[in-house]
Amino acid sequence: MKVNTMAEMIASGQTPEVLFWVGCAGSFDQRAQKITKAFATILDKAGVNYAILGKEEACTGDPARRAGNEFMFQMMAYQNIQILNGYSIKKIVTTCPHCFNILKNEYPILGGNYEVIHHTQFLQELIEQGKIKIIDSNEWKGKSITYHDSCYLGRANEIYEAPRKVLESLDMELREMKRCKSKGLCCGAGGAQMFKEEEKGDKRVNMERADEAIETKSDFVASACPFCNTMLSDGIKNRKEEVNTEVLDIAEMIAKAML
Amino acid sequence: MAIIAQILFIILTATALYLFSKNLLIIRRNILIGKAGFVNDQKTRRWKNVFLLALGQKKMFKKPVVAILHLILYIGFIIINIELLEIMADGILGTHRIFETYFDKIGAGSFYYFIINSFEILAAFVLLACIVFLVRRNILKLKRFMSNDLAGWPRSDANYILIAEIILMCLFLVMNAADTQANFIISSSLQPLLSDINSNTLLKIEHTAWWLHIIGIYIFMNYLPYSKHLHIILAFPNTYYAPLTPKGMMHNMPEVQNEVLYAMQPELAPSGAAAPASFGAKDVMDLSSKNLMDAYSCTECGRCTAACPANITGKLLSPRKIMMATRDRLEEVGKNINKHKNFIPDNKTLLHDYISVEELRACTTCNACVEECPVSISPLDIIMELRRSLVMEESNAPQEWNSMFSNIENNFAPWKFAPDDRDAWTNQA
Numbered sequence: 001m002k003v004n005t006m007a008e009m010i011a012s013g014q015t016p017e018v019l020f021w022v023g024c025a026g027s028f029d030q031r032a033q034k035i036t037k038a039f040a041t042i043l044d045k046a047g048v049n050y051a052i053l054g055k056e057e058a059c060t061g062d063p064a065r066r067a068g069n070e071f072m073f074q075m076m077a078y079q080n081i082q083i084l085n086g087y088s089i090k091k092i093v094t095t096c097p098h099c100f101n102i103l104k105n106e107y108p109i110l111g112g113n114y115e116v117i118h119h120t121q122f123l124q125e126l127i128e129q130g131k132i133k134i135i136d137s138n139e140w141k142g143k144s145i146t147y148h149d150s151c152y153l154g155r156a157n158e159i160y161e162a163p164r165k166v167l168e169s170l171d172m173e174l175r176e177m178k179r180c181k182s183k184g185l186c187c188g189a190g191g192a193q194m195f196k197e198e199e200k201g202d203k204r205v206n207m208e209r210a211d212e213a214i215e216t217k218s219d220f221v222a223s224a225c226p227f228c229n230t231m232l233s234d235g236i237k238n239r240k241e242e243v244n245t246e247v248l249d250i251a252e253m254i255a256k257a258m259l
Numbered sequence: 260m261a262i263i264a265q266i267l268f269i270i271l272t273a274t275a276l277y278l279f280s281k282n283l284l285i286i287r288r289n290i291l292i293g294k295a296g297f298v299n300d301q302k303t304r305r306w307k308n309v310f311l312l313a314l315g316q317k318k319m320f321k322k323p324v325v326a327i328l329h330l331i332l333y334i335g336f337i338i339i340n341i342e343l344l345e346i347m348a349d350g351i352l353g354t355h356r357i358f359e360t361y362f363d364k365i366g367a368g369s370f371y372y373f374i375i376n377s378f379e380i381l382a383a384f385v386l387l388a389c390i391v392f393l394v395r396r397n398i399l400k401l402k403r404f405m406s407n408d409l410a411g412w413p414r415s416d417a418n419y420i421l422i423a424e425i426i427l428m429c430l431f432l433v434m435n436a437a438d439t440q441a442n443f444i445i446s447s448s449l450q451p452l453l454s455d456i457n458s459n460t461l462l463k464i465e466h467t468a469w470w471l472h473i474i475g476i477y478i479f480m481n482y483l484p485y486s487k488h489l490h491i492i493l494a495f496p497n498t499y500y501a502p503l504t505p506k507g508m509m510h511n512m513p514e515v516q517n518e519v520l521y522a523m524q525p526e527l528a529p530s531g532a533a534a535p536a537s538f539g540a541k542d543v544m545d546l547s548s549k550n551l552m553d554a555y556s557c558t559e560c561g562r563c564t565a566a567c568p569a570n571i572t573g574k575l576l577s578p579r580k581i582m583m584a585t586r587d588r589l590e591e592v593g594k595n596i597n598k599h600k601n602f603i604p605d606n607k608t609l610l611h612d613y614i615s616v617e618e619l620r621a622c623t624t625c626n627a628c629v630e631e632c633p634v635s636i637s638p639l640d641i642i643m644e645l646r647r648s649l650v651m652e653e654s655n656a657p658q659e660w661n662s663m664f665s666n667i668e669n670n671f672a673p674w675k676f677a678p679d680d681r682d683a684w685t686n687q688a
């Protein structure tokens with residue numbers, strides 16, 4: 001499978017319909033790379049005309065802004081908007097809710113206006129349009145799953161249904177955690193916490209959430225954010241429950257169930 | 260004699276209203292100390308929020324039982340206060356139940372009875388709700404009411420309000436019961452208790468209850484500006500001015516945006532432009548007026564803190580405490596201004612003296628506190644403004660964050676990876 005960059009597409013006179021914004025985790029983190037590859041595979045199989053920025057992509061500035069470093073954020077936003085506008089990007093899809101939030105909500109005022117969607121929304125669209133065909137897959141059918149709402153998808157942007165709708169297409173038994181949707185508990189990574197040690201307390205936030213996920217006795221935990229994925233995987237591993245409960249991104253599950 | 264009572268009543272009422280409005284104006288002035296003003300676009304959507312959240316108490320209904328009890332208090336409070344109109348008229352004119360006389364005259368005496376009976380039924384429900392709330396706070400000891408956030412005065416504040424409501428409702432019922440010519444639905448059941456008392460004493464009881472009731476209301480009114488109970492007024496403007504943007508959106512800092520723009524494109528820089536004075540918020544005057552109104556609107560219910568992932572896992576951060584600290588500091592700044600006309604620096608700031616770095620560092624920006632607040636308060640917005648000041652004014656960040664910043668700057672990612680490897684995954688795809 002060939003993944004084209006914007007530069008390559010433009011050079012060959014093509015205009016992709018959507019830009020896949022990979023994000024730093026998706027680009028560099030080994031676990032998150034699997035999500036990126038799964039999503040790229042889906043796009044490829046569904047015949048979506050897409051491109052990535054490749055080496056021209058840079059951090060959106062989210063962790064810097066949330067940590068309080070507005071200068072760093074503005075520098076990154078300036079550079080990214082120059083590149084995105086330079087390619088006349090209209091539509092962006094991303095597998096990271098943090099990139100999604102910042103591109104959708106915080107770039108417009110700086111001159112970056114794009115239609116931005118999260119990959120779970122895009123997957124829902126592709127399924128509804130029949131571009132993704134789910135085959136009967138024993139891998140998922142009848143298995144139990146719990147979905148962890150990412151704060152930046154859920155409360156921040158009120159996207160609760162799209163990921164659940166996508167999971168429904170897999171014919172699994174969806175078990176909600178006690179704290180879900182608008183009451184969903186954070187994984188502990190947001191607000192640049194991912195990049196520092198937690199403040200002192202009685203428990204790690206990811207352990208609190210992992211325990212809640214384990215309590216549902218589900219075979220899988222579905223995430224829609226590379227950071228939530230890391231936090232929950234670590235928490236579940238810490239409880240030595242990884243044999244019973246696997247954390248997967250929704251894109252990884254769809255990629256495996258696709259024709 | 261009657262004229263003295265009338266004059267006394269008028270003086271009392273005028274004093275109560277004067278003090279109350281004076282304190283409200285001070286609060287208004289304090290709120291307007293804020294740097295940025297209020298956003299007032301999309302008025303229809305804003306009024307909708309007022310109707311749904313303040314008037315309709317939509318978010319309260321996430322906890323239905325408490326919501327119903329709270330609704331009783333709220334409706335009771337508003338409707339029973341209609342009776343104040345008659346009390347005021349009687350007080351000023353020296354009459355007794357002037358509305359009853361009026362309704363009798365136009366042949367609608369039963370309507371008057373219907374109204375007062377409704378008030379009495381509500382009063383009984385209010386009494387009950389207050390007792391349940393007192394029990395929840397003091398006997399059942401709900402976790403969010405036991406927190407250290409409320410140690411001392413705030414915990415008493417909550418109890419004072421409930422006890423005051425109970426006393427006011429009792430006085431209202433006693434006043435009606437002691438009125439021998441009246442026979443209202445709830446208070447009439449109290450009348451057998453008063454059957455041995457002669458009519459002269461009954462009259463005195465009625466008068467005393469009437470006076471204590473109105474004095475109680477004036478005290479309660481003047482207590483509001485000092486209390487967490489101020490939300491009964493500020494919930495309305497606070498939901499009106501609540502941001503209409505998605506919760507995930509942080510507000511932009513045009514001054515920093517421009518600094519970066521001028522660094523990148525110096526030709527755009529205006530000549531002689533002064534650098535901005537400071538970034539983020541170190542003290543209350545650096546916050547927005549909406550942040551400050553949030554602080555006065557907070558009724559310290561603790562729903563935010565109960566939902567906060569940092570607080571749940573034992574971190575120092577409590578969003579409720581952020582709001583209480585902001586109000587405390589603002590009150591202090593307000594007193595400073597009362598005294599000196601202008602704010603004289605007192606070597607204290609909201610950051611550090613009221614809210615510690617450790618609290619700010621614990622926030623995951625998950626928006627759970629914002630989502631929970633029934634009256635659209637955002638503790639998160641204050642936390643973010645303080646973080647901005649910490650990092651941009653004091654260069655105060657943990658070492659890991661400084662590494663993250665320099666990685667973003669040099670490697671375009673928060674981790675130290677070679678930018679050239681950003682698309683390395685495509686080779687294995």
